[in-house]
Amino acid sequence: MAAFELTKEYLLAIEEAIENRNTEYLTAELEEHFPADIAAILYEVNGEQAHYLLQLLDTEKGAEVLSNIEKEDLKKFIKEQFTVEEISTYVNLFDSDDAVDLLNQLPIEFREKIIASLEDREQARFIIDLMHYPEDVAGGLMQKELVKVKMGQTVSECVEEIRDQAENVDKVYAVYVVDDHQILKGIVSLKQLVLARRNTRVENIFEEDIVYVDTTKSGDEVAQIMQKYDLEAIPVVNALGRLLGVIMIDDVIDFITEKAEDDIQKMAGITDDVEEDDSVWKLAKSRIPWLVIGVFGSLMAASVIHQFENILARISALAMFIPIMGSTGGNVGIQTSSLIVQSLSEKTPLEMSLGQRLVKVVQVALINGIIVGIVAGVYVYIIGEPDLFWVVFLSLISVVILASFMGTITPLVLEKFGVNPAIASGPFITTANDLIGIGTYFLIASSLLNLQ
């Protein structure tokens, strides 16, 4: 079937059926949909309706539906609608990484009650193991469910292992080969298992050269490694090489897209992770910090202008070029910093030195500064203020060069101090360059014009 698209009409039909407790219709409809599609429906109905729909599903499908809902949204829904017993039956069936993500959102008392009441004690152990790890490192992204075999076992035995694990492990791409100390030795892909004879031994078909990561590897790096080597799953080991879990590509993709969204919000000067449909207050709050910082920056620019008020009173045409200095500085700063941020996030093996970077940045800035300067210079003649030509021309070139410097150095410094450099491509650069641009302009203006 092609992917399902939820329409307003369909949603109304569902809501009406819920009102009328038309379970027959609803059960038949839900039967038709994938868990991800049912999750999309739950997002659109209210908490009580969602809870009702969920109860129409068998627990297994219900758990799959819930694992398709963002953990933050799930938290609210669960706290309002669910008893501890209900949650445990679902959490029992979650992949261990999803279970931990959810439990981490809940208050501690709640969390402990759920773990205590889990029917599957292995799942409880998995969860407790995983809770140690921060969310955004390999340990926090991995799931404990995987299929392990030992050297000496045969293909038939591998198949039996998979069968035993089949109810716990949703997706299997490979079985992992470990020694008696649980040290990871290699993998046998499912394709190899399918093609091998049933009595072949693991050591004759396993692949020794495999890529793995340590539990402490950052999520970014895990994503880069999986992408580089085209992996659908990557094993996670501890410092001794013991196999602890596996990270699946679908969890990493979510990580990649969330990170891209987050970077874009940072660039846009939004501090919290918000969405258009959050509350008015939350939206307003997420914007205020950078707006206020921007205002302080602009008020500092106002003070700079204040200092030069007598030259401005004498030559009032100078005011006309305040905007161009600020905005050109801001635009150049963002163009420069976004490329630096991009190249930092790519971690190409051999990076340019700071010196090489700056030489290049100045060359680019000179070319663009001259072009921009000429355009503005022509305008100066057109409006009949030829005296201002050199002031405007030289100021613009200086502003472009200074803004390029700022745009290069800020993300590098932030990166050094462990701050996400994407923040530097945002309002910080605009604000700083506004100030630098206007300051440079008035300094050049007062020195050139006072000489005349």
Place this chain on the structure above:
Amino acid sequence: MAAFELTKEYLLAIEEAIENRNTEYLTAELEEHFPADIAAILYEVNGEQAHYLLQLLDTEKGAEVLSNIEKEDLKKFIKEQFTVEEISTYVNLFDSDDAVDLLNQLPIEFREKIIASLEDREQARFIIDLMHYPEDVAGGLMQKELVKVKMGQTVSECVEEIRDQAENVDKVYAVYVVDDHQILKGIVSLKQLVLARRNTRVENIFEEDIVYVDTTKSGDEVAQIMQKYDLEAIPVVNALGRLLGVIMIDDVIDFITEKAEDDIQKMAGITDDVEEDDSVWKLAKSRIPWLVIGVFGSLMAASVIHQFENILARISALAMFIPIMGSTGGNVGIQTSSLIVQSLSEKTPLEMSLGQRLVKVVQVALINGIIVGIVAGVYVYIIGEPDLFWVVFLSLISVVILASFMGTITPLVLEKFGVNPAIASGPFITTANDLIGIGTYFLIASSLLNLQ
């Protein structure tokens, strides 16, 4: 092994070994590395050296290495270093989608010679089939290599199909079930194949409810669907439901990350797809269009200020608040538009109507406008220009509201006309809002101050 990291020292050793034609050392080293790592080395040495290294590998590994290199970079490398015969031996072994991506980069004469000289005639047919499709739709992302079985076949026969295809198909996650007319009927996952008895028939274990896409589906939508349903591969069919190919998750991830990078560059006002290590000219050129548009915008702002020169000559303190109007407008505009762009790209099933959006936007803007207005208002008193309080306060609130409107409407309009709305979060919004901000300010200033 943990992921390989290329160091300067190692690279020097490799380069020296190439100079000395130390094939023994080099062959041993290359043996140790994954194709993706060898590709990273080729990126750092010059074309001649890369060609030499490649010749030390067997053709199969060589082809894998080349398919890890960006097609645009590969184009230059191939044109400079390779004969048509050499390329064909590699292209022969590429996945069909990679082969087409590469050939599309080459001049037509070259392309035709390569296709004509391909040893594997099936590959040639695959390539010709795929060349019809634009790069960024499902047809352009799919590969033709896949394992097909028919109803009535047994698990043993499926395994034989996989064995037959094993040399062509690198990754197999499932076999696709088709009828006599090649219409896609379902899939059998490798896990099911492993667990099933050898004489079981396909119709008893195949999964009927699967998600597929049409060749014309956009790459974005394919990515969203694969992400939503956690798929590692998705079949592609034509309008009649005939199975034509399959899209692998690794190709889609590349698509997602490229798109995120592209959006960020659009937001930053960079027109071409550039990287920090591109040439100075290319970098300068990619920035000029938006810089010049920004300059024109600022010059229009200059003309606005020109119109109000007499009020400015009378009250020169007014110039101090030019920057705050421009930059607050710009910041608010970008904050607003980036959220709209984000919510557009998520295509949540039921979007808010324009009216709902605007009501919300105005509420948020009012809160933020009042806060920003008060901060600036306090400053006005501090510097001893209390006459300007209402001008600055009311202008800022108006600017925040107008900029929020602009930030909401621009991406929606662009989306309607099929333009990537990310462009609207960039310099366009800043430039437009600079202008609107300054215009509003002087209008309010002249009407309020002339009344006094």
